[in-house]
Amino acid sequence: MTLDELKSKYARLLRSAWFEHRDGWADILDAYFAVIDHILPPNGTYEVRQIKEKMGTLRIYDSVSGAASEIGKVIEDARELAEARSLYTCEHCGQPGILRNPSGLLHDNMRRACALRRPDGGAARSACRSLYRRERGQKLAPI
Known part of the structure; x- marks a missing residue:
């Protein structure tokens, strides 16, 4: 939805x-x-x-x-x-995730450590990161 x-x-x-x-x-x-x-x-x-x-x-x-x-x-x-x-849902993709950097000044609300993972651990996370990158025009640090 x-x-x-x-x-x-x-x-x-x-x-x-x-x-x-x-x-x-x-x-x-x-x-x-x-x-x-x-x-x-x-x-x-x-x-x-x-x-x-x-x-x-x-x-x-x-x-x-x-x-x-x-x-x-x-x-x-x-x-x-x-x-x-x-708190446990990715703001971008809606899948289960965890909040990164909850104690810092900048909060990563797109859940780069999104739990939407295939066995290889990267494909879905990469899709979520790509969406974030396109919207913000920013480069993300490696996970």
Whole structure:
């Protein structure tokens, strides 16, 4: 799923939303918005302020009004789960991965050590790196 498909699928929730990250986290957001779409009452209002990558993980800044506090708690739990799942998911390809350099100033959110590996260990990782290289116009250090 792409981010554009996500916006179409959840048009009522994502009227004015934009995404500041790559398509790899779209499935995580799909699961998150499915919870909101299911639990939000017809008179409830959901507003996305920002969805972005920060410090190598997904951040969702949103608010809910016109709903019971229990619903707000369910949405908060779903948000925390989505953000936690992003730590182990490549932002570019959506496959399992690990965050490189989590303690440095520069966070490698494309997961150069992406766990999408064939037995030879390099083909899928190379594809993810090539995507990153094309988008950023940068050279990457060897893994």
